[in-house]
Amino acid sequence: MRIFLALMFQQVRLGWRGGQTVLAIAFLFIAVTLLPFGIGPELRLLKELAPGLVWVVMLLTLMATLDRLFQADLEDGALDQLFLLPLALELVVLAKATGHFVVVVLPLLLAVPLAGILLNIEPVALPSLMAALALGAPSLVLLGAIGAALSVTVRRATMLTGLLVMPLYVPVLIFGIAASTPSAGGDGAVNAAGLGVLALFGLAALLLAPVAIAAALRAGLR
Amino acid sequence: MLKAVENLSAYYANPTRFMRLAGLLHAPVWGLALSVLVLGLYMASGVPDDYQQGATVRIMFVHVPAAWLSLFAYSFIFFASVTALVFRHPLGHVAARAAAPIGATFTFIALVTGALWGQPMWGTWWVWDARLTSVLVLFFIYLGYIALWQAIEDYGQAARAAAILAIVGFVNVPIVKFSVDWWNTLHQPASVSRFAPPALHPDFLYPLLVMGLAFMLLFAALVLTRMQMEVLRRRALIRQGARHV
Numbered sequence A: 001m002r003i004f005l006a007l008m009f010q011q012v013r014l015g016w017r018g019g020q021t022v023l024a025i026a027f028l029f030i031a032v033t034l035l036p037f038g039i040g041p042e043l044r045l046l047k048e049l050a051p052g053l054v055w056v057v058m059l060l061t062l063m064a065t066l067d068r069l070f071q072a073d074l075e076d077g078a079l080d081q082l083f084l085l086p087l088a089l090e091l092v093v094l095a096k097a098t099g100h101f102v103v104v105v106l107p108l109l110l111a112v113p114l115a116g117i118l119l120n121i122e123p124v125a126l127p128s129l130m131a132a133l134a135l136g137a138p139s140l141v142l143l144g145a146i147g148a149a150l151s152v153t154v155r156r157a158t159m160l161t162g163l164l165v166m167p168l169y170v171p172v173l174i175f176g177i178a179a180s181t182p183s184a185g186g187d188g189a190v191n192a193a194g195l196g197v198l199a200l201f202g203l204a205a206l207l208l209a210p211v212a213i214a215a216a217l218r219a220g221l222r
Numbered sequence B: 001m002l003k004a005v006e007n008l009s010a011y012y013a014n015p016t017r018f019m020r021l022a023g024l025l026h027a028p029v030w031g032l033a034l035s036v037l038v039l040g041l042y043m044a045s046g047v048p049d050d051y052q053q054g055a056t057v058r059i060m061f062v063h064v065p066a067a068w069l070s071l072f073a074y075s076f077i078f079f080a081s082v083t084a085l086v087f088r089h090p091l092g093h094v095a096a097r098a099a100a101p102i103g104a105t106f107t108f109i110a111l112v113t114g115a116l117w118g119q120p121m122w123g124t125w126w127v128w129d130a131r132l133t134s135v136l137v138l139f140f141i142y143l144g145y146i147a148l149w150q151a152i153e154d155y156g157q158a159a160r161a162a163a164i165l166a167i168v169g170f171v172n173v174p175i176v177k178f179s180v181d182w183w184n185t186l187h188q189p190a191s192v193s194r195f196a197p198p199a200l201h202p203d204f205l206y207p208l209l210v211m212g213l214a215f216m217l218l219f220a221a222l223v224l225t226r227m228q229m230e231v232l233r234r235r236a237l238i239r240q241g242a243r244h245v
Helices: A002-017 A020-039 A043-068 A071-076 A078-084 A089-118 A123-150 A158-180 A192-221 B002-011 B015-045 B055-085 B090-122 B130-151 B155-187 B202-240
Strands: none
Touching: A002 A020, A002 A089, A020 A043, A020 A089, A043 A071, A043 A089, A043 A123, A043 A158, A071 A078, A078 A089, A078 A192, A089 A123, A089 A192, A123 A158, A123 A192, A123 B155, A158 A192, A158 B130, A158 B155, A192 B155, B015 B055, B015 B090, B015 B202, B055 B090, B055 B130, B055 B155, B055 B202, B090 B130, B090 B155, B090 B202, B130 B155
C-alpha cells in the first residue's frame, strides 16, 4: 500500500514538475478556441454542440498526454525498476494510472466548466456533462494506458497511441455523450442509467486494464 | 480430437515442416480459390435484376462476402495471437501478421462497395448507422494493429505487443458493435432495412454462398502465401546477419 501511494505521488510530482498539468489544460483550451473558428461563432449552434465538442476535445487531449505515462520512465531506466518492486506489476501500473489521473485528468475536469462556457453550453446541461466526464475519466485513463504501454518502446508514439486507443474510446464516448444529456424533464437532473453504464465501464477497466497494461509492458521490456 | 490438433500444430510449429506443407498446398489452394471465385462471379452475373434495385444489387455479391471476411479475418488474428502468446506457437505471430493487411483490405472493400451500393440505393455515400460505424471502427483496429507491427523494431517485441492488442481489440469489437447499436437507436432511427440472409431467394442465396466460399478460399491462399513470404524474408535477413529480423 505504501509503495502504491508512493508511486502515485511520484507520478503526480513528476507530472506537475514536468508541466503536464498546465500543458494539458492549455491544449484543451487551444482546441476549444479553434472550434468556433472552424464551425462559426453562432451561439445557437455552439449551444447545441457543446457537450459533444467538450467530450471530443477531452478525448483528444487525453490521447496527447498518454505518451508521458510510461515513456519518460523507459527513457531514464525507471521502468526496469518498476518490475523489481515487491508490488505486483498490475498494481504498479494502476498506481501510475491513478497518479496520471490526479495530475492531468482532474485539472482537465476542473477546466471543463470554463470550456463549456466558451462553447456556450446550456447551464442546465453542465452538471450532467461534469458527472459523465468524471465517471468516464477513469476508464479513459486506463484504456489510454493500454495504448501507452503497447507503444512504450516506440519513440514519438503520440499518433500511434492515439490510433491504438481510438477504438477503445468509441464505446466510452458513445455512452458518455448519452449520459451527458440531462434526463427528460430539463431540470438538470442527471441521466442515471447512462452514468451507470459509464461506472460499469470504469469498474471493468479497473479490473481488466491493469492486466493488459502489465502484459504489454512485459512484452516491451523482455 | 484436441490432442490430435495439439500434435498436429506442434508438428508444424517447425517452420521447415510448415514450409514443406505450405509448398504442397500452395498451388491447390490458389487453384481452388480462383476457380470458385470465377464460378461465383459467373453465378452472380447470371442473377436476375432485382425489381427494386435493378442491376446494382450485384454489388451485394462482393460487399457481403467482404464484410463476412473482415470479421472472420479478425477472429483468425485473435486465435493466432492467442495460440502464439498463450501456447507459444512460433507460427502464430507469423499467421496473425500475415492476415492483418488482408483483413484490412476486405474491410476496406466492404466499406467502399457499401458506399457504391448506398449511393444509388439510399441516395447517400455514407450514413452513421450502427453497422457502418462499427465496421469503420474495425477498420481502425486493423490499421492500429498493422501500425504497431511496423512501429516496433524488434520482431519478438512487436509480435507480443501486437498479440496483446489483437486480444484487447477482439474483446472490444462486440462492445463497439453493441454500443454503436445503442447509439444508433438513441439518436437516429434505422433508415435501412437489413435483409436476413436465410430469407433470401435461392437465386440470390446460392451465388452469395459461393462468393462467400470463394473469398474464404482467397483469404486462405493469401494468408498461406504471406506466411511463406514472411518465413523466407526472415530467413534471408538472418542469413545476412541483420540485427532486427
